[in-house]
Amino acid sequence: MSIGEGTDRRGGPDLDPTRPHPxxxxxxxxxxxxxxxxxxxxxxxxxKVFPHIRTAARENRAFMQRAVRHLxxxxxxxxxxxxxxGLPTADNVHDVAQGIAPESRIVYVDNDPLVLSHARALLTSSDEGATAYIDADVRDPQKILDDPAVRETLDWTRPIALQLVAIMHFVEDHxxxxxxxxxxxGALPTGSYLMLSHATFDPLDAETIAKMNAINEGIKPRFSPRSLAEVSRFFTGLELLExxxxxxxxxxxEPGPRPTAAEATGYAAVARVG
Incomplete structure (x- = not known):
């Protein structure tokens, strides 16, 4: 491993097992x-109100793996x-990327202390590449961009794939x-990519939407499902890949049967920057 090996920037909130975390x-x-x-x-x-939620979670992760593989x-x-x-499971970003190109470099960002604890133990790089992990929240993008681990691990003169997979629906409109x-x-080098997936209620029936909205009122952080038009705004000015x-x-x-849009309940896309 090279620069960024084992980097861990703590300082976030203490782990609270009584409060659910996404x-x-x-x-x-x-x-x-x-x-x-x-x-x-x-x-x-x-x-209970949306029985396909596990399918939606699996499809989000499968999208991430396909997109990393393609890029x-x-x-x-x-x-x-x-x-x-999120918490490490099989075929994380570095597993997929370094399995193809061992020199790949990855920075993981999360604000859950349990994620960081597991990352320190499990998200280990190939000898040729590097991994780092920092404690930060997407709501503070400048903190992420300025973090020494981010600046040192990634070469900001070369393309970077920014991954926002199933995260922006936890950021409310305000x-x-x-x-x-x-x-x-805007901070990415030319030739970089944005990989994003986002929850939506677009394919759901009115009864299910009403039930989901009701349960959402008691969830912290609340999630904000968005329409196709709203999700499209994240890609303004970028070149969408097919x-x-x-x-x-x-x-x-992959070829073969797939879940329906109403079961996966999310949009996804990858776009080139500049």
Whole structure:
């Protein structure tokens, strides 16, 4: 490993097992064991009104893996900034990227102390590449961009893939999610990429939407599902790769049966910067 090996920037809030966290709830839906009762209770409450939530979680992760694979193999990307990393499971970003190009360099960003603890133990790089992990929140993009681990691990004269997979729907409208993404994308070198997926209620029926909205009132952080038009705003001025902004399971999905849009309930796209 080179610069960035084992980097860990702490200083975030102490771990509170009584409050559910999106990363741990996502881990629960994926069948992981790194979660607390509060996370399982919150996850079960959502699953009760939307039984396909585990499918949606799996499809989001599969999209990430396909997109990383494509950018590494076809676009020659060797650097990834993954914000909202979540708890490590099989085939993480560095597993996929370094499995193709061992020299790939990855920075993981999350604001859950449990994620950082697991990252320190499990997200280890190939000898040729590097991994780093920092404690930061997507709502403070400048802190992420200025972090020494981010500046040292990634070469900011070469393309970087910015990953915002299933994270921006936890940023509410009044927090200006589009401005946050614009700030991050604006800092990327020419030839970089934005990889983004986002929850939506577009394909759901009115009854399910009403139930989801009701349960959302009791969830912290609340999630903000967005329409196709709203998700499209994240990609303003960027060059979308084929097939554009589509239901998450349809972004270069594998041949064969796939979940429906109403089961996956998310949009996904990858776009080139500059």
């Amino acid at each position: 990363a741990r709830r996502y881990n629960y839906w994926l069948g992981g064991k790194d979660n607390f009762q509060a996370d399982r209770d919150a996850g079960d409450a959502i699953a 590494t193999r076809e676009a020659g990307v060797r650097q990834f900034l993954d914000i909202g990393t 927090e200006d999610p589009w401005g946050i993404v614009n700030r991050l994308v 097939p554009g902004i589509v239901s998450v399971q349809d972004w270069r999905g």
